[in-house]
Amino acid sequence: MRIPAASSVALLALALWVHPAWGQDTGGLGLDLSTDTSTQEQDSPDMGLDLRDNDPKTELMPRFVLLGLDTPERAGAQQASAWLKTLARGAMSSGMVTLGANLQDTRERLAEGYDAAVRCTEVACLAEPAESLDADLLTTARLSLEDAGWTLRAWTYDRDRRVVHEDVVTGRNPKDAAFQKEAATKLSNRMMALARPRAVLKVTVNVPQAVVKVGERILGVGEVEARLPPGTAQLEVSADEYSTFTRTLNLKPGAREAVDVRLEISGPAPEGPGDDAVAGVSGRKGGPSIFKRPALYTALAGLAAVGVGAVLGMGAKDVESRAGDADGDGIFDVSRKERLDAQSQANLATALIAGGGVVAAGSVVWLVVVPTRSAPKATSLEPGGGGGASSALHFVVGGSF
Structure with missing residues (x-):
């Protein structure tokens, strides 16, 4: 039995609607950073794929962010999507980190500074993106042709220690699965070497405008809660006209610590009468003491x-x-x-x-x-007091008249 051509077209359209993956590349975490915009438009990957784990246990894991992949050659750019998915999954397979942001979030949050951050390989230019993304471990990579052949270089910035670590893998061509797998394994091992469970510090303070700092890092104002690297940390809480609170903390991996701070006013004492004025009042009330003669x-x-x-x-x-x-x-x-x-x-x-x-x-x-002379007039505090010099005769047994 022959099927009409119109029916065949309808069945094909229905199949593509039910299984969209048959008619398009699902893409992944990839982002083509090559200068060939035509290729980038043809192979635009899905930058919104989110591999973050919603398990509450991952809250204290270091946050990992993959910035992107620089691919100067066209052959590398065509495989950017597969490479980025492989690298991301390699890092997550270590079980030591949680994904802090996907590529779409990363690009939106870094905005105009994104391209420069992807091509950065030093602490000076990776520190700011790490702070903006709140990433404890930040990785950027480059896939290109070098003297040794196709080479993948991955630079991982450790925010705790402010150090950049480099990993290098070489292969025959960008499509080589063994090449990609080796790069993923390298990144997984790097995560296992650098990742340290976070500690959670919660600070409550009685002064809402107090600034809370740990070392040189400002955590916030007033009551704050922050994820910090384990180890010794110097906590400082300060506010204008209040005493400064300091404490050395020993933060343990995976631990939660709460500090309740009570700042006290430390401004100048209220203005009051001077010592001479008080002495004048005392002299008027009790008379000059005979024991001082x-x-x-x-x-x-x-x-x-x-x-x-x-x-x-x-x-x-x-x-x-x-x-x-x-x-x-x-x-x-x-x-x-x-x-x-x-x-x-x-x-x-x-x-x-x-x-x-x-x-x-x-x-x-x-x-x-x-x-004997009493206090001078200028020091008198009694209402209506005349002040001035006055005299009184004293007996040996005390008293005056």
Whole structure:
């Protein structure tokens, strides 16, 4: 039985609609960066393919981003899609990283800087794209003809250590499956060597405008949560007019650490009266203290001298009373030396009593007669206080009138 031509065309169209992969290249993660735009338009791959794992366990894995593939030769550009899918799957097969962004997201986020980033092979130009993409491991590659033949060079930037590692694989032609597989294995091994599980740090602070830093990296303002590489880190939380909080953290792989920070105000103390003003108020309330006057201590010294002189005089009197012959045996009861010492004590006692009495009397007169000055008017804090110099007479026992 013959089938009409129209029916054959309809059946073919239906088949292509049900299985679109039969009529087009599914592409993948590839991106043709060659200068031949006609080839790029013909082989435009699907840059939106997302290989990211939604498993919660991957949250603490390092984020890997494949920037792209530079293919200067036309033969390499035609295989760009297959190569990029192979490299991406090789990195993910290590089981040590999670995909941070697909090629479409990467190109959109880097915008005009994308082409330069893909062709970059040094820390200076890979650090900024890594920060923009929040990629812990960032890889860019180049497939080209070199002296040794077809060569794939892959440069992987390690953001934790700020180092670029290079891997090189050579093969017969870009279509060689063994060539592609070897490159994927190299990249997988590189991921296993560099990847380290992240640590999660959560910082809460009582000052919303406080800046949170770890080392030289600013994590954010106020309450923040960040994925950080394991190891020793210096946490600093600071805000204007507040004290700075610092702590050395030992972040362990796969661990979660929370730090609660309470900053205290550290600005200048509120303005208040000076020491002179406080002294003036104290002087007005309690009066000048008699214990701060030298005359009191000279009077006490004088009285002490009088007391010592009195004791020495009593000793001399005792020796004098025993200077005669009380028992009538014709021999004095004291020796000549004792009489001479007693005479010296008597003279010293007289001098101490006289001198001490004069000093004590003079000091008492000074305390009673000489006035004391209060604080100057400028330091007075009492409402309506007249200030100025005032006088008061003080007795030895204190008090004034």
